[in-house]
Amino acid sequence: MPPTQPPLSTILSPLICGTATFNNQYNPDAFAVPTNAIIQRALELDVRAFDTSPYYGPSETLLGTALNTTHVKSHFPRSSYRILTKVGRIGGSEFDYSPEWVRYSIQRSLQRLHTSYLDVVYCHDVEFVTPVEVLAAITELRRIRDEEGTVKYIGISGYPVPLLCELAELVLKETGEPLDAVMSYANFTLQNTTLQSKGLDRLRRAGVGVVPNASPLGMGLLRSVGVPVGGKGDFHPAPMELRNKILETSNYIKNQGEKIEVVSIRWALERWAREGATVGGIGGIGVSVMGVSNLSELEETMRVWNSVLDGLPVPGRKVEKEKQSWSLERRKNIDALANGVWDILGNLKDYTWASPDAGYVNIRVIKGVIDEVAPLPETKDTPGKVSRL
Numbered sequence: 001m002p003p004t005q006p007p008l009s010t011i012l013s014p015l016i017c018g019t020a021t022f023n024n025q026y027n028p029d030a031f032a033v034p035t036n037a038i039i040q041r042a043l044e045l046d047v048r049a050f051d052t053s054p055y056y057g058p059s060e061t062l063l064g065t066a067l068n069t070t071h072v073k074s075h076f077p078r079s080s081y082r083i084l085t086k087v088g089r090i091g092g093s094e095f096d097y098s099p100e101w102v103r104y105s106i107q108r109s110l111q112r113l114h115t116s117y118l119d120v121v122y123c124h125d126v127e128f129v130t131p132v133e134v135l136a137a138i139t140e141l142r143r144i145r146d147e148e149g150t151v152k153y154i155g156i157s158g159y160p161v162p163l164l165c166e167l168a169e170l171v172l173k174e175t176g177e178p179l180d181a182v183m184s185y186a187n188f189t190l191q192n193t194t195l196q197s198k199g200l201d202r203l204r205r206a207g208v209g210v211v212p213n214a215s216p217l218g219m220g221l222l223r224s225v226g227v228p229v230g231g232k233g234d235f236h237p238a239p240m241e242l243r244n245k246i247l248e249t250s251n252y253i254k255n256q257g258e259k260i261e262v263v264s265i266r267w268a269l270e271r272w273a274r275e276g277a278t279v280g281g282i283g284g285i286g287v288s289v290m291g292v293s294n295l296s297e298l299e300e301t302m303r304v305w306n307s308v309l310d311g312l313p314v315p316g317r318k319v320e321k322e323k324q325s326w327s328l329e330r331r332k333n334i335d336a337l338a339n340g341v342w343d344i345l346g347n348l349k350d351y352t353w354a355s356p357d358a359g360y361v362n363i364r365v366i367k368g369v370i371d372e373v374a375p376l377p378e379t380k381d382t383p384g385k386v387s388r389l
Contacts, residue, residue, distance in 0.1 A: 008120070008153045008180045008209045012082060012281040013048040014273065015305055017298075018214060018291035022052075022059040024231035026220070026293065030058050033293055039066035041295060043076045045302045051183075051214070051289050052113075053086040053124055054105060060085065064113035078115060085109050086124035086157060088137060093363045097123065097133040099140040100368030106144060106151060117150050120181055122157040126167055128356050134167055135174060142177075155181030155208075159355040161199040168206035178207025183289070185214035188272050190222055190264045190341055191246065192350050196275050204279055211279040214289035216268030217261065224250045224260050237353040245348050249341045256337060263341075265290070265301065267334050270308045283314050 017039070024030050039050070050067075052059045066072065067083075087105040088097045109118060123137045138154060145151045156171075156179060158164055164182050172178045182203055187195035195213060203211050219236055220228040227236035227243065238246075250260040269288050276286025290305075292298045310319045311327030342349050 005152065009279070009281055012120075012210055012287060014281040014283065014285035014287045015047060015269075016049040016051050016082075016084065016212060016287065016289040017042045017047050018289040019050060019052045019059045019063050020056045021291040021293045022062045023057040025057070025235055026228050026230050026291070028231050030062065030231075033062075034295060035062040036066045036069060037295055038292060038298055039063065040069065040072055041298055043072065043081065045298070047302075048080065049082040049084060049119075051084040051212075053089065053122075054109060054112075055086065055089040055091070055124060060109055060112040064115075068114040082119040083113055083115060084120040084122070085113070085118055086122040087141070088126075088129070089124035090364065093360065095125070095128050095133075095362050096364050096367045097129050097137040098368035099136060102137050102140045103144070104368075106141075110150060117152060120153045120155060121151050122155045122181065122183060124157055125355075126156045126158045127160050127163050128360065128362065131167060131170055135171065138171055138175070138179075142175075153180035153209075155179050155183065155210075157183040157185070157214075159185060159187070160352070161187050161194045165199055165202040165206065168203055168208050172206050178209070180208075181210045181212065182208045183212045183214055185289075186218040186221070187352070188213040188268060188275070189216055189218045190249075190260075190267050190338060191218055191242075191345060191348070192352060194350055194352060196272075197350070200275065200279065208279060210281060210287055211276055212287040212289050213268065213272045213276060216272075216288060216290065217264055221246055222260055222264040224254070237355070237357075239353070242348050242351055245345055249344045252340060252344055253337060256340075258337060262300075262304070263334055263337050266304050266308070266330070267338050269305055270311070270331060270334070273308060273312060283316075285309075285312065285314065 021027060022030050022033055022035050027033055050063055052063050054060055087102050089095055106118065106121065110116065121141055123134055126134050134156065141151055141154045145154065156164065156167055161184055164184055168179050168182050184195050184199065186192065217223060221236060221238050227234065227238065253260045253263055272286040272288050274286065277284050280286040290301050292301060307327050307330065309317060310323045311331055
């Protein structure tokens, strides 16, 4: 990391709005999602970071459009929020980590997002390529960071926690510089806590700055209505045995007068805010990534998040004693429900599915062949190349 650049943990807010939901995988029609309204309202509610990817269908374009409205530009300058995106994953079984593709992907993301720089760029789903390919992509991203200034911080994302740890350790060993961020998804939930039990200490020792926990609902597994079925059908990798157990836990929670979605979100946000604090964001709070598909989900998420913060010793945050007491009591109730859920799950507690599936083959044979690179858009709110902020 350039010596003039502050650690990512000091500038990344602990709640990130994930936009994988701006995609036909989670919704039948991504363009029917009120993306402009969601992003504007998120900013008004003090959300200051947005996660996306070229792999998420129209997500980058929709997010860029939402951030480029007259209202947002006039009330929230680019320097007031962070954009996190990814490189390398093109399709379900298509990956390209070559330097040529990384350069192209960065330029395309800049154009789609109407920005002159990207705060964080992850190598997307690293388990689908070789460690050599990951190192090559990291090297190119760091070159772009140092020579062009269009990328500020660099990390990796993926599912298998042990592999994420191995790669973080490898990057530190081979380059002498740790990763700024490692993001895992569906690995710190009410059903599966392997990010904490098997990953946290190793990632910290590898010098990783921030470890965001994405998808606290386990890609929609922890829902009373079952896994999401979007325009691409049932994509969820959870086996039927696990799905049936989740349905059983959902009924158990319902009989206690609660909803599995609410309990799962509250538990994951609160526990990771504390468990992930040593690799957290601003205020020493563990970073979570939450995706929503409508304004009511956003409002509910923010209500829960603010209540979680009421029960934490957040520097500079003043909380009424009544709200603090309610938050702490709510924590006890949620923890009791979690223990009941774990009893029902039995040996499926901490179950993880294979990623990639057995027999996976990358269908992209020729890599890095690009006819045209998207031009860098002009933006007025652009920090100078020297700044790195």
